[in-house]
Amino acid sequence: MNSKASAPGKIILFGEHFVVYGTKAILCAINKRITVSVEKTLENNILIDSSVGNLKSEPDKSLNEIDFQLRPFYFLADMMIKKYNPKFGLKIRVDSEIPLGVGLGSSSACCVAAAAAISGIFAKKSKDEILEIAIEAEKTIFPNTSGADCTVCTYGGLIKYDKKNGHSKILSKPNFHLAIANSKIKHSTKEVVSKVKQFKEKNEEKFSNLCKEESNIIEDVLICLKKNDLLEIGKNIMKNQEYLEAIGISNEKLQDMIKIANQSSFGAKITGAGGGGCIFALTDAENIQSTLKKLKEQNYDCFSAEIDYKGLDTF
Ligand code: PMV
DSSP states (O other): OOEEEEEEEEEEEEOTTGGGGTOOEEEEEEEEEEEEEEEEESSSOEEEEETTEEEEEOSSOOGGGSOGGGHHHHHHHHHHHHHHOOSSEEEEEEEESSOTTSSSSHHHHHHHHHHHHHHHTTOOOOHHHHHHHHHHHHTTTOTTOOSHHHHHHHHOSEEEEETTTEEEEEOOOOOOEEEEEEOOOOOOHHHHHHHHHHHHHHOHHHHHHHHHHHHHHHHHHHHHHHHTOHHHHHHHHHHHHHHHHHTTOOOHHHHHHHHHHHHHSSEEEEESSOSSSEEEEEEOTTTHHHHHHHHHHTTOEEEEEEBOOSOOEEO
16 A cells, blocks of 8 residues: 655745744745655665655664654654554655755655655544644754644645744635745755844844834734735735844845845745745736746746645645
8 A cells, every 4th residue: 555645835924033032923835745655665674765865774773873854754654663563664755846945844844744644554644643743753853843834734824823822723815826936045044043143132122123013014914814915915025024134134136036026026025044045925816927027037946836725635
């Protein structure tokens, strides 16, 4: 028997960085997916075949011996093998429509799809159960993960998250399109987060005001999402980008992509840690193509995405 599952990537619509200091963030699943397929093998091994690396290994190894990027897959396979003690091994294959490591939720989508596909060989599990083990798997690479990314990848749609109250689903179903552009500048979330911490320590008052501003726009956006008011959401996206610039996580290339995208969309901003990675522009069915065209004319790598309302899918 084979088992297959896919999970969507995500963007952070509002609130990155400020969320670390207690404000709300809004996350949105996108219709670009990671698919994980698992089959039984005769040898009692764990095999992984992915674009970030391959592995053939016995179970029960220390995670330190496993290549960093492959740890969640190994962890999940090993966990299931220990629980069910099967007479077979597992071959795990990963296919991605999401550019990896650029803040579009590829790691969480991998963890969610792998948790579902690997456990699917042994037993049927609910989405809640899959989410729980996906977060455990994500902790093998990001020990401090809030679980918000895995949550939006599991349930799809939009979620709001803050440190105190955790995450909850946003029930509004707005109908926007996104133009996502990749700066191709590598960034380390950990380094950018620590740079923002230094900024905060030197500018306590300014930072606290920015957190308040961010909270205000997020409250406004939660109302606008109910009304599908893209014009107002776009204005807030531009304001959020200003706050991200104020804390020093933007750069010339990101700024240029945002300037181009702002010409024809409702508003554009960085998504995720910044310093590199991706930006997105909010559009509707009418201005998505013109926004992508403008970015492509300047040789930026970009693609369109919509909200994924399905979340985790198993086959
Ligand atoms: O780049 P991403 O998608 O990993 O997002 C990082 C989001 C931050 O707010 C910068 C950090 C965090 O832990 O919330």
